[in-house]
Amino acid sequence: MKYSAEFRDPVLxxxxxEAIAETVAGYRGRMTLMEVCGTHTMAIYQHGIRxxxxxAIRLISGPGCPVCVTPVGYVDHAxxxxxxxxxxxxxxxxxxxVPGSSSSxxxxxxxxxxxRIVYSPLDALTLAENNxxxxxxxxxxxxxxxxxxxxxxxxxxRRRKLDNYLVLTAHKTMPTPxxxxxSDPELQVDGYLCPAHVSxxxxxxxxxxxxxxxxxxxxxxxxEPLDVLQGVLMLSRQTVAGEARxxxxxxxxxxxxxxxxxxxxxxxxxxxxxxxWRGIGEIAGSxxxxxxxxxxxxxxCQLSVTIEEPVExxxxxxxxxxxGKVTPKECxxxxxxxxxxxxxxxxxxxxxxxxxxxxxxxx
Amino acid sequence: MKSDVxxxxxxxxxxxxxxxxxxxxxxxxxxxxxxxxxxxxxLHHDGGRxxxxxxxxxxxxxxxxxxxxxxxxxxxxxxxxxxxxARPLAxxxxxxxxxxLPLADLQxxxxxxxxxxxxxxxxxxxxxxxxxxxxxxxRIFINTSGIGVFDxxxxxxxxxxxxxxxxxxNGTIGDHGMAVLASREGLALESDIRSDSAPLNGLVAEILxxxxxxxxxLRDPTRGGxxxxxxxxxxxxxxxxxxxxxxxxxxxxxxxxxxILGLDPLFVANEGxxxxxxxxxxAEEILALMRRRPEGREAAIIGxxxxxxxxxxxxxxxxxxxxxxxxxxxxxxxxxx
Numbered sequence: 205m206k207y208s209a210e211f212r213d214p215v216l217x218x219x220x221x222e223a224i225a226e227t228v229a230g231y232r233g234r235m236t237l238m239e240v241c242g243t244h245t246m247a248i249y250q251h252g253i254r255x256x257x258x259x260a261i262r263l264i265s266g267p268g269c270p271v272c273v274t275p276v277g278y279v280d281h282a283x284x285x286x287x288x289x290x291x292x293x294x295x296x297x298x299x300x301x302v303p304g305s306s307s308s309x310x311x312x313x314x315x316x317x318x319x320r321i322v323y324s325p326l327d328a329l330t331l332a333e334n335n336x337x338x339x340x341x342x343x344x345x346x347x348x349x350x351x352x353x354x355x356x357x358x359x360x361x362r363r364r365k366l367d368n369y370l371v372l373t374a375h376k377t378m379p380t381p382x383x384x385x386x387s388d389p390e391l392q393v394d395g396y397l398c399p400a401h402v403s404x405x406x407x408x409x410x411x412x413x414x415x416x417x418x419x420x421x422x423x424x425x426x427x428e429p430l431d432v433l434q435g436v437l438m439l440s441r442q443t444v445a446g447e448a449r450x451x452x453x454x455x456x457x458x459x460x461x462x463x464x465x466x467x468x469x470x471x472x473x474x475x476x477x478x479x480x481w482r483g484i485g486e487i488a489g490s491x492x493x494x495x496x497x498x499x500x501x502x503x504x505c506q507l508s509v510t511i512e513e514p515v516e517x518x519x520x521x522x523x524x525x526x527x528g529k530v531t532p533k534e535c536x537x538x539x540x541x542x543x544x545x546x547x548x549x550x551x552x553x554x555x556x557x558x559x560x561x562x563x564x565x566x567x
Numbered sequence: 568m569k570s571d572v573x574x575x576x577x578x579x580x581x582x583x584x585x586x587x588x589x590x591x592x593x594x595x596x597x598x599x600x601x602x603x604x605x606x607x608x609x610l611h612h613d614g615g616r617x618x619x620x621x622x623x624x625x626x627x628x629x630x631x632x633x634x635x636x637x638x639x640x641x642x643x644x645x646x647x648x649x650x651x652x653a654r655p656l657a658x659x660x661x662x663x664x665x666x667x668l669p670l671a672d673l674q675x676x677x678x679x680x681x682x683x684x685x686x687x688x689x690x691x692x693x694x695x696x697x698x699x700x701x702x703x704x705x706r707i708f709i710n711t712s713g714i715g716v717f718d719x720x721x722x723x724x725x726x727x728x729x730x731x732x733x734x735x736x737n738g739t740i741g742d743h744g745m746a747v748l749a750s751r752e753g754l755a756l757e758s759d760i761r762s763d764s765a766p767l768n769g770l771v772a773e774i775l776x777x778x779x780x781x782x783x784x785l786r787d788p789t790r791g792g793x794x795x796x797x798x799x800x801x802x803x804x805x806x807x808x809x810x811x812x813x814x815x816x817x818x819x820x821x822x823x824x825x826x827i828l829g830l831d832p833l834f835v836a837n838e839g840x841x842x843x844x845x846x847x848x849x850a851e852e853i854l855a856l857m858r859r860r861p862e863g864r865e866a867a868i869i870g871x872x873x874x875x876x877x878x879x880x881x882x883x884x885x886x887x888x889x890x891x892x893x894x895x896x897x898x899x900x901x902x903x904x
Contacts, residue, residue, distance in 0.1 A: 208822070214813075217886035252888020314572045323828065429886045544896030545582045555829060565890040567881065 211428030212251075220433040221256055227440045228260040235443045236262045236392055237436060238528055240382060241399035242269030242556025243427050249565035251429040261440060264528035265561075267381050267484060268399055270346040271298045271554035272526060275480045277514040278345075278374045279304035284509040285341050285372065286317040291507075292335060293319045294328035295343040296350075301553045305515040325350075325357035325371075332361070332369035341503045344373040348405040351375045351492055352466040355473035358494070358501045370503035375492035376479055378402050379414050384487055386418035391529060395421040395439035397432070400454050405470075407462025408452040419448040426454040473498055482550060483523025522549035525558055532562035539563065580790025580836075581895030604803075605724050606647040606786060607715070618653035618715040620644060625708050629676065631750045633742075633762030637679035639838060640709040642766050643789065645687040649768040650785045650841065652723035652775055653715030655687060660694035661710035666701040676707065687766035689713070719779055727783035728804035732872040733850035735843040737770060737863040738763065739816045740793050741832035743839070745824050760820045765839030765862050773860070774843070774853050781849030787841050791895040794833040794880070796842055797870075798894045801880050804844075807873035809881045810892065814869045834895045844872065 228235070239245055245265045248254060254263055267273050283304050286293045293309060300309040300319060313319040318338075322328050325342050332340040344354045354371060361369040378399060386393055398411055403424045411422040421442035425435030435453045442449060452458055470492070479491025494502040519537050524530040532538050532551070542548040544560055551557035576583040588604075607620035622643050629636040641658065648655040660680065664673065684691050746762040767787065775782060784804070788796035793815075801808045817832050825832050839862060845853050850868055857863030873881075880892040 208826070212885040214886055221887075249890060251884045251886055252882075252890045253886070254888075256886070256888050310574060310576075311570060311572065314570070314574050429884075433886075543582075545576065545586070564893050564896075567889055567891050 208428065211426075211430045213430065216430055217433060220430065220437055224261070224433065224437045224440055225258050227437065227444055228258050231260050231444055234260055234262050235394040235440065236264055237395045237397060237439050238264050238266045238385070238393045239397040240266040240268040240378070241397075241402065242272070242554065243400070244397055244425065244432065245269070245558050245561050246556050247427050247429065247432055249561040251432075252565075252567075253429060253432055255567075257436065261436065263436075265525070265558040266385065266528050267481060267526040268347070268378075269551070269554050269556040269558070270350070270376065271302060272522065272550040272557045273376060273481045273483070274299075274302070274345055274374050274550065275482045275514070276305055276516055277480070277511070278372075279308070280511050280514055281504075281509070282309060282343055282372060283307050283312055284511045285503065285507060286312045286319055288507065288509055290338050291318065292331060292338050292340045293317070293343065294322045294331055294340055295319065296323075296345065297321045298554045299343050299345060301547065302550050303517075303547060303553070305512050325354045326360070329357050329361055329364075329366065329369055332366050333364065336368060339368045339370060339507070341370045341372055341507070344371045344375055347376055347378055347399070347402045348466075348470065349401040351474065352405060352470045355469045358473050358498055359469065361501060362498070367500070370501055370506055371494065372503040373474075373492060373494055374479075375474065376481070377476070377490055377492060378406065379411055380490040381481060381484060381487055383414055383418060384484065385527060386414065386420050388527070391527060393420060393528070394443050395423070397435050397439065398422050398424045400424065400426050400431075400457065403454065403458045403462065405463045405466045407460055408450055408458055409460045410462070411450045415448045415450045421448050422450045424450075424452045424454050424458050426457065481526070483526040517548045520549040522551045522559075525551050532559040533566070535559070579895055581795050583896070584790075585894070606650040607653065609651055609653075616717045618648050618651045618717070619712070620647040621710065621712040622647060623708060623710040625705070626747060627705060628747070628750055629672070629706055631747045631762055632760065633746050634764040635676055635679050636707060636709055637676035638683035639762075639764050640711045641680050641683035641687065641689070642764050642838060644711040644713040645683075645689060645766045645768050646787045646841070648713050648715035649766075649771040650723070650787055651715070652719065652721050652771065652782075652785065653717055654772065655689045655713055655715045655768050657690050657692045658684065658711050658713045660691055662694070662696045663704055663708040663710075664696065664698045665704035665706050666698060668706050673707070683766065687768055719775060721775065721779050721782070723782060723785050725784055725786060725800050725803040728800050728806050728808070728844040728872050729783055730806060730872055730874055731847050732783055732844045733847050733868050734797070734808065734810070734870040734872070735845060735850065735854060735857065736793070736816070736867060736869050737767070737841055737857050738839075738865040739818045739821065740788070740837055740840065741821045741825065741835035742818060743837050744792070744835035745821045745832075748828070749824060758820045758824055760818070760824065763837055763839035767839065767841050767862065770857065770860055770862055771841070774856055777856055778845075778849045778853060781846040781853070782843060783846065784844035785841055788837050790836050792832070792834040792836060793842065794831070794892045795894045798878070798880050798892065800842070800844060802878035804872075805875055805878055807876045807879045807881065808870060809873055809883055810870035811883050812885045814867055816865050816867050833892065
């Protein structure tokens with residue numbers, strides 16, 4: 205791929221690692237830096253970054269994998285819809301393997317439910333157009349990176365007068381949970397590697413209140429290994445200097461005000477709501493619901509199904525892992541009862557989940 | 568939760584496939600241990616050896632850039648025989664056709680089979696044709712079986728890797744899987760990626776003739792990709808293997824498409840590639856031999872066998888880090904071959 209080798213240059217990487225080591229040389233104790241986004245988690249594992257950093261820096265993973273933070277009740281709701289005759293479930297691939305209380309979409313598919321994996325909500329729209337006798341329900345899961353395209357698909361469905369396209373939404377927003385974690389006394393976060401793609405929509409300035417109010421340094425960081433190393437360097441410099449500012453490492457992509465057009469589409473279709481995060485619980489104003497004006501596209505309003513009582517697996521530590529309090533290896537189910545082919549928790553299912561990353565790449 | 572029904576992932580070539588084989592299929596049908604599984608069975612008869620293998624092809628779509636289900640079905644079986652060091656001799660063809668398949672499509676597929684057989688120097692000697700009602704199949708499924716003979720006494724098997732050996736590959740990875748994926752309906756991904764589907768028996772014969780004793784293991788990284796295949800070799804041989812990220816040949820278009828779709832080319836299927844585990848002193852010579860052939864022009868030494876172990880595979884990353892490589896879990900892309 206063009207322009208990716210440049211961001212994996214071993215000589216530049218060495219230079220950044222030396223600068224990081226110099227910065228933290230005199231630092232007392234360990235600083236805890238949290239990467240919030242699942243793509244960062246993957247990049248850190250995939251390039252073996254953790255072991256290259258000095259002892260004084262501890263990288264922990266946060267709640268930024270959308271599939272991982274989706275509560276069991278939502279999966280059960282999707283499964284109930286999949287069992288409904290005449291329904292096609294359209295979803296991004298990762299969701300099909302997430303265990304619900306007693307089944308998964310993958311299992312329902314094997315038993316005859318019509319579950320289609322799509323790469324874009326617009327593909328789901330095409331499905332609806334080609335299957336007018338059936339109802340297509342798209343599973344709207346994700347942060348501000350995916351939510352605008354889902355909002356766009358609803359606007360497009362209205363334009364094309366498609367009355368068989370519905371969305372079941374569990375969209376979530378940043379940076380609200382980051383503020384919640386910053387005020388958690390059990391968790392000492394010294395700095396945030398802020399998500400790259402989400403920030404391209406919400407803008408680097410979105411983290412200003414977090415840095416000011418909670419005194420946490422925030423650095424918007426790209427996904428290539430040199431981006432991550434530079435982000436860590438910027439955070440460690442702020443931490444050592446006792447500063448708490450918002451910096452933008454990923455300026456080639458993220459603007460201070462983000463992408464106003466994407467946000468406008470988002471705001472036209474969705475309004476903020478309280479949302480349940482798996483493992484973290486209810487966070488006020490951290491989710492998105494479909495506005496009244498678009499209720500005819502809201503699967504939760506339009507289709508009534510019986511959803512089973514949600515049951516979470518007892519020993520699963522996904523919740524603590526999502527808060528960065530526990531590492532995957534500390535979970536008793538990890539690699540024993542919980543594996544990628546037979547997952548218990550969502551952190552193992554999602555290709556961007558911390559447990560999946562540790563299982564796949566951990567040495 | 569463990570599944571009580573067959574999932575698409577059971578056909579991925581990765582972990583679920585292994586579980587299905589180990590827990591159900593092999594205990595009932597045969598009884599060979601997992602460690603002895605190779606691309607083809609080697610039978611001893613009358614003082615001589617025969618290689619025997621079978622494979623079914625269900626690729627969707629049946630026509631894709633760089634080939635179709637027909638040449639794939641011949642090349643795949645030729646390559647499975649070649650990976651044991653055998654010279655492919657004869658192939659059988661079983662066709663399962665769905666009512667309504669255009670005869671013109673069948674003709675194109677058969678011509679591709681014939682072309683591939685001629686290219687590999689094998690004869691198609693027996694076959695069978697069945698037709699199923701519309702909706703009970705998907706246009707065409709093909710099964711091919713093949714037998715091969717040995718022109719040398721060498722034993723090439725997945726358990727042959729030794730500490731210090733070098734790992735070679737004859738070219739870029741991930742081309743077949745991404746070519747099939749890019750040509751699927753509903754995925755508007757324009758690219759010039761072509762399948763690498765090709766017979767490898769000529770290349771194998773040449774490197775065996777030149778430095779046979781130095782070649783310890785051969786395997787074609789089809790479903791599950793290079794990662795899964797190397798993990799199999801590491802487990803079967805009981806050794807560590809370290810890959811070097813900067814040495815892995817990945818085409819620009821494949822790398823780009825993988826990045827867009829969130830796939831890792833290490834886990835994407837190949838149909839014209841082999842991994843050779845060779846003695847270190849012969850590695851450069853074998854590399855040079857590979858590079859002289861069209862199917863090996865971009866050959867590279869991509870890693871080394873480390874110490875005797877439980878079978879760990881590592882990646883030395885470009886920026887100097889290290890991570891583990893596991894087998895493909897679940898399905899990355901269904902119906903790729």
